[in-house]
Amino acid sequence: MSYSDLQQQPIAMFDMDGTLLDLAFDDFIWNHCLPERHAQVHQCSLEQSQQTLFQFYQQHKHTLSWYSSAYWTAKVGVDVLQLQYEHREKIAARAGCHQLLERLKAKGYRCWLLTNADQAGLQLKLENVELSPYFELMISSEELGHAKEDVGFWQKLQQLHPFDPTKAVFIDDTVAVLKGAEAFGISKLVSILQPSSSKPSRNVNELPYPALNHLTELFDYLESNNLETNLQVTDAKTA
Numbered sequence: 024m025s026y027s028d029l030q031q032q033p034i035a036m037f038d039m040d041g042t043l044l045d046l047a048f049d050d051f052i053w054n055h056c057l058p059e060r061h062a063q064v065h066q067c068s069l070e071q072s073q074q075t076l077f078q079f080y081q082q083h084k085h086t087l088s089w090y091s092s093a094y095w096t097a098k099v100g101v102d103v104l105q106l107q108y109e110h111r112e113k114i115a116a117r118a119g120c121h122q123l124l125e126r127l128k129a130k131g132y133r134c135w136l137l138t139n140a141d142q143a144g145l146q147l148k149l150e151n152v153e154l155s156p157y158f159e160l161m162i163s164s165e166e167l168g169h170a171k172e173d174v175g176f177w178q179k180l181q182q183l184h185p186f187d188p189t190k191a192v193f194i195d196d197t198v199a200v201l202k203g204a205e206a207f208g209i210s211k212l213v214s215i216l217q218p219s220s221s222k223p224s225r226n227v228n229e230l231p232y233p234a235l236n237h238l239t240e241l242f243d244y245l246e247s248n249n250l251e252t253n254l255q256v257t258d259a260k261t262a
Contacts, residue, residue: 031190032131032132032133032190033131033132033133033190033191033192034132034133034134034135034186034190034191034192035127035132035133035134035135035191035192035194035241036134036135036137036191036192036193036194036209037134037135037136037137037193037194037195038137038138038139038171038194038195038196038197038200039136039138039140039145039148039154040138040139040140040148040196040218041195041196041197041215041218041219042117042194042195042196042215042218043116043117043120043124043136043154043238044114044115044116044117044120044148044152045115045116045117045218045219045220046196046218046219046221046222047113047115047219047220047221047222048110048113048114048115049219050219050221050222051110051113051221052103052106052107052110053076053080056106056109056110057076057095057099057101057103057106058072058073058076059072060101060106061075061076061099061100061101064100064101065100075099076099079098079099085170085172085199086170087164087165087168087169087170089139089170090139090140090141090144090164090165090170091141091165092104092107092141092143092144093141093143104143104144104147107144107147108147111147111150111151112151114147114148114151114152115152116152117215117220117238118237118238119237119238119239120152120238121153121157122238122239123238123239123241123242124154124157125157126239126242127157128157133159133160134157134158134159135158135159135160135161135162135184136154136158136160136161136162137162137164137171137180137193138161138162138163138164139163139164139170139171139200140163141163141164141165142163142165142166144163145161145163149161160184162180162184164176167179167180167183170200171195171197171200171203171204172197172199172200172202172203173203174203174206174207176203177203177204177207177208177209178207181207188207188208188209188210189210191209191211192209192211192212192213192241192244192245192248193209193211193212193213194212194213194214194215194235194241195212195213195214195215196214196215196218198214198230198231198232201214201231201232211248212232212233213232213233213234213235213241213244214230214232214233214234214235215234215235216230216234216235216236217236224236
């Protein structure tokens with residue numbers, strides 16, 4: 024396939040945690056494991072630890088530091104990456120994840136993984152859930168120097184990997200991230216109703232974007248938005 028032909032192929036851009044993977048793992052680490060370990064290390068009560076950490080969380084939400092295990096390790100005096108490795112058996116794909124990715128690849132979509140997880144966190148997830156074979160591009164916001172909430176992420180991505188925003192659909196569970204993509208010029212945006220199996224589903228009427236319950240529902244959205252036309256179908260056995 025020539026470069027110009029490749030540029031005509033639609034791109035399905037995916038967030039990782041809370042979209043393809045169950046956010047319950049991250050909820051468990053940050054809201055339960057880290058406060059407990061932090062209380063042990065600093066010899067304070069669990070309640071004191073929770074108050075300290077949650078105050079830090081609010082200060083850094085939606086910034087690049089929020090997603091950096093190295094930053095949090097230095098900030099709170101606990102090896103956050105090691106903590107995640109200790110519980111890595113809890114990392115799991117959301118229902119329909121691999122089914123969706125296989126069908127997209129067979130239908131000729133280019134699939135990109137765009138995550139705010141730092142590079143160490145991305146590596147941890149890829150070691151425990153098979154995602155790599157489905158993606159031609161896997162990017163951590165740490166590499167680009169901007170969180171996905173920042174339009175600068177999308178501008179840098181465009182510089183490094185030119186793409187046509189009108190031929191892309193982006194799926195992410197975080198509204199602030201979708202707003203950043205929208206500000207850049209991506210109009211086909213989809214959210215997730217239940218990013219974490221440990222928390223109830225969100226109200227679809229309260230989300231400003233279409234939202235998926237099961238990941239394979241994305242195909243209905245793609246068909247209704249004419250992204251399923253003029254695709255070069257690949258050999259299904261290689262999908």
